[in-house]
Amino acid sequence: MVDIAVQSYTLRALDAPLPDLLDRVGAAGFDGVEFAYRVRESPIEAVLAALDRNDLAVASAHVPIESLEDDFEATVAFYEALGADTLVVPWLDPEHFESGAAVDAAAERLDALADRLAATDPSVRLAYHNHDQEFRSVDGAAAMERLLARTDDRLGFEIDVGWAQVGGADPATLIDRYADRITHVHAADVDVERGESVALGEGDVDLDAVTASARRADAAWLVYEHDDPVDPIDSIERGARALRRALA
Template identity: 55%
Template sequence: MPQTAIQLYTLRDLEEPLSEVLKDVAATPFDGVEFTHRVRDADVEAIATVLEGTGLTVASAHVGLENLEESLEETLAIYERLGCDTLVVPYLDETHFESAEAVQSTARRLSAMAETVADRGFELHYHNHDHEFVDCGDSTAMEVLLEESDDGLGFELDLGWAVAGGLDPVTLLERYGDRISLAHFADVETETMSPVELGDGDVDLEACLDAARRADVEWYIYEHDEPTDPRESLEHGAAALEEFR
């Protein structure tokens, strides 16, 4: 059975310390959390204490590629203390996908970092937005990235951004499911390119859910980039993903 988590970017506008936000998450059916950059400015020991006390699992953590390249040992030490062995590069800008040569260079860079962190007991994944789905020859840049990168690099498929980019996430799950162990359950209204609550947008959640099950995706991770009310979004996302199990 897959586990569920929330990407804490969804709750970034809550004013209380991250350790207190985690307690709010623990009061929902979510099994765990996915950290974002905010953890770097937080009290890591307080966070670790809350995780241990609540039983929340750390599904993964979004960590910038430059942070890994420039502060590898410090960065890994933080997440090791938090019991997190899965790191996700959350974003690389459009220049990394503007040509076949650029995508190949990006693939080599990510593959090299995946190998580096694997030697220290971590896994590395890449999280898509919509700009990876630009045309690149006969495929999209995202597909070239998947084909050109080493198998040691995993992928966190964001369903909403894939739909925003004009791709069917079901196709990606069917074709590359062996490299996708994390999926962002996010919804989008493509006419306005706006993130919305799950079920209110253009993502075919039922089809995606069936494909995620067939691909044995391990973590269903809820995210809303622009929630009107973060607390309501937390409750809505937790309830929705609980139904998806």
């Protein structure tokens, strides 16, 4: 069964405490939330209480690679206390995908963190989330392919289908190919020509194909995200409805 979550980055423009935003996520009909940077702005007790009263699971959390490398123990302990069993590195600068050597170096960093996390708490998994820079050609293949080939399968692949589409890849085909690395799928739509986020169903992503591939991959979560919605609450409400329809 695939559950649906929202990436809290979608709500970043709202000036409200995180527990209040979680109330809106629950009201919109999501099963869970994927945290981003704002999770540390509220007392953890208030966040946990909001999760509980809205019956929301923690699907995962986006954690900058620097937080894991510079303060590993405290960072992991914080997200363990929240109940996150998947920590996702959400971004590496484009320079990390400009050459084979750069990709290999990035792979080594991610592998080292995945190894350390597995040794510290085997129940918590590390994953990597793509944008479009990972799909530039390096030595005749997409940099993302090289990154996955050079990392251990303990590193998951949280595919962002919108950014993969912008990068020139077919998201459903990628999910099928890397099914054994994928537990979370970022369900985001894009206008490829403009390189901008749009509402699900209004861009170039084939949501039905993505959903079918996510099911074949036995993914646990479809995570809704819109990078810059005009009305964040309307966006998550529409996103939840679109994902429910796609999964029906």
